[in-house]
Amino acid sequence: MSEVSEQDWELWRDYFRGGRELVAALDKRLQGDAGISHPEYLLMLSLWEAAEHSLRTGELAEELSWEKSRVSHQVARMEARGLVERRECETDARGVWVVLTADGSRLLLRATRDHTDAIRAWFFDLMSDDEKRVLGAVAQRMRENLGTVCASVPLRRRRSQATPPKVCA
Numbered sequence: 180m181s182e183v184s185e186q187d188w189e190l191w192r193d194y195f196r197g198g199r200e201l202v203a204a205l206d207k208r209l210q211g212d213a214g215i216s217h218p219e220y221l222l223m224l225s226l227w228e229a230a231e232h233s234l235r236t237g238e239l240a241e242e243l244s245w246e247k248s249r250v251s252h253q254v255a256r257m258e259a260r261g262l263v264e265r266r267e268c269e270t271d272a273r274g275v276w277v278v279l280t281a282d283g284s285r286l287l288l289r290a291t292r293d294h295t296d297a298i299r300a301w302f303f304d305l306m307s308d309d310e311k312r313v314l315g316a317v318a319q320r321m322r323e324n325l326g327t328v329c330a331s332v333p334l335r336r337r338r339s340q341a342t343p344p345k346v347c348a
Contacts, residue, residue: 201301208297213290215262218243220294222253223262223287226279233278235268250277262286 183191206217215223225242226232234242240250254277257263262283268274279287306314 204301205294205297209290209294212293213286215286215290218253219257219262220287220290222250222257223279223283226263226277227284227287231278232284233266233276236275236277239277257283 202217209215209217209220213220221243222239225239226234229238236247236250236254239245239254240247243250245253254263254265258265261280264278264280266276266278268276303311
């Protein structure tokens with residue numbers, strides 16, 4: 180087993196805890212501002228960015244790095260609130276499309292401005308341009324090393340032609 184220096188452990192703890200605290204703060208702010216959770220926001224954003232604002236359940240699971248069962252439960256809750264709807268796939272009887280509704284689109288767009296402001300204040304504004312470049316390079320290498328689905332597909336290629344909100348998390 181290779182040794183990890185105390186400095187490296189401290190860096191890891193700060194990074195990991197900072198990330199968790201940032202997501203918790205974003206979730207709290209989204210709930211207060213728009214009445215939605217961070218996972219709901221991410222799911223709606225994924226649909227917004229997709230062609231025709233719809234994805235198959237498996238694609239949504241890959242996009243969000245969630246288990247299909249988690250997607251299914253989340254979609255059921257959001258469908259009950261009128262934010263998304265399920266549609267049968269005409270070419271695959273077992274397939275289901277998840278589609279962002281007009282109400283979901285309006286809520287997403289309303290929430291995005293404040294969410295973007297929070298991300299800017301709590302993340303981007305804390306870094307110099309050089310730090311942003313380094314962090315971006317490290318994040319990309321991490322994703323490539325882990326072999327995540329999103330790492331192999333550039334974000335710009337996955338997006339629909341519609342102008343999406345200017346936020347990615």
